[in-house]
Amino acid sequence: MSKKIKLMQGNEACVEAALMAGMRFYAGYPITPSTELAELSALHLPYYGGKFIQMEDEIAGIAAAIGGSLAGLKSMTATSGPGFSLKQENIGYAAIAEIPLVIVNVQRGGPSTGLPTSPAQGDVMQAKWGTHGDHPVIALSPDSVTETFNLTIRAFNLAEKYRTPVILLTDEVVGHMREKIEIPAQEDIEIYDRVKPKENEEYVPFKTEEGEIVPRMANFGEGHRYHVTGLFHDESGFPSNSSENAEVMLDHLMNKIDNNLDDIIDYEEYMMDDAEFLIVSYGSTARTVRSAIKALRAEGIKAGMFRAITLWPSPEEKLAEISKKFDKILVAEMNLGQYVQEVQRIVKSNSEVYHIGRANGEVTTPSEIVNKVKEVL
Amino acid sequence: MSSNLINEYFRESKLPHIWCPGCSHGIVTRAIAKAIDELGLDKDKVTIVSGIGCSSRAPGYMDFNTLHTTHGRALAFATGVKLANPELDVIVITGDGDASAIGGNHLIHAARRNIDITTIVFNNNIYGMTGGQYSPTTPTGALGTTAPHGNIDKPFDIAQLAAAAGATYAARSTAYHTTQLIKYIKKGIQNKGFSLVEAASICPTYYGRKNKSGSPVKMMEHLKNNFVDVKIIDKLPEEKKAGKELMGEFKDITAPEYTAEYLKLIDRLKGAAK
């Protein structure tokens, strides 16, 4: 198989990539603007011997996807705002039980039913803090159809490698726009599969082997009869009330991400070499920022952009370092001020942080960003 | 020290279990193991899924692939497990609240799909784990900590609900009628489709104390005396029917099973262009 050039939507690219990453199970519930993900999975999966099921609600969608993953298939579910809210409890379940899973959230306007057909970036903080309790989070934010493809592959690989739910936080703009995309040949795509237990060895299901990141994962039905629970559990997998054990377990859950930030974190620096003004953005808003930067530069204002690709964990170290060079930073996002709080936390007193964004379903225009930059300067 | 059955199918190091003295959940759990033993199922292929509640603690004691999920969602998780690997014998252990309140939607839809999952409902008519609140199967007039003035809700008949929603096997027995219960569980597992076996269970600690139902023995006697087989109820004189609850088999039919239909669909598309 060789590479193919296609014109496709972000949502289409996501399913194309998921299949190439090895997705063989999809369970979900229809919700605008993510429905293409369900429709295309339903269409294509049976040809690969994979399974699609439309569940009775959003909660059942993620629950079945977790079940599918435990039974050995790479699993995905997709949703948008209201459904993302409903899925939160089971995102936490997948986190504590260390079950690989990809959750796509094609963001739309909220709160509540909100603006079903309009874009938003209002679930950034929910992606991090939506489920109760402390837990690790990986959330990726693509700004184009091609990047949706690439980050979907990455989402599956990270989910398998770190045994954790991975959120692909796209939005209505990226999900529905059509762009040219070069789809690589299957053999050129790096795929990571979960590590299974060694044969003929006593399996301690939640024990991480020396030199490994996560416990080896046995699929149900392959001869290792073990227990999976959403309660705090010890290495054996059985519930434990001990606070000492809870601490050990939480440390493991957090450290598997925190100790591997170099492997996980991804960002883009756009026209940063000579930049005198910094704009931080992500996802579809970053596209507007690029246009604004070109316009600003035409007027002699040397602006550049730092684009977070992994929103969580945030590219903290790099942004902190960069921020030392800028007195002022503008954060552009499609909400009333979410990631700007993370940027403020990271840059501390290095820079003054400003925000531009709205949540009325309209994207911020390049000229609005240009004007905001001039106002700030 | 334990019987061969317990030794073979339970994680003995986890016993004794957490259930209260006289709680009949242990009786029902053992009945499931006995049914599995009599059917000679491969332990490595048996997967037991539960939600949250007293009954949902059962899988932790049982030596199979066991999955203790979130409240109400056992059937949704189990649907994923079964569809992803139809070779697994999937059994769901759930309680009356877990199955018919927070998980009611999943119950009717699993039944509607006729997916090959056997659901055992441990129905003790109360939320035990949280301390005795009324459940969707608490009888009208009964007391619970959230029904201190008497329950005004009408109870669900879970077995008949499942039958109406599309289950191809639906039956009810009790923790007292253990031999019959084991028989129904076996038939449920053997049925290629969605099966629900409701096991009327007793909660002496919360339901019993609150409703002055007496000792565990008294509550077991109530199961013995109050449940009448659906096959003979019509033969009883009117005065003997009053207040009786039905047990027996409510549905036992054959219909296309969900995962088998999906595999047929995959076969049908084989060789076709992607």
Next chain:
Amino acid sequence: MNTKDQLDLKINKEWCKGCNICVSFCPTNVLALDHNEKIEIVNIDACTKCGLCELRCPDFAIWLGGKDNE
């Protein structure tokens, strides 16, 4: 399959929670609770090895086991 002759009534007092179910429903009054409210066998000669106690013990504390399987 063991025939009834090869079976012995066995108990595990450590798992018994003293609910009295086996005692009350034994058809031949073989069982009682001891002073610690744990199960004990008081009339083994009357035991018909019907196994109802095992079926209805919530705590897996009483069962019919093989004589050589102690």
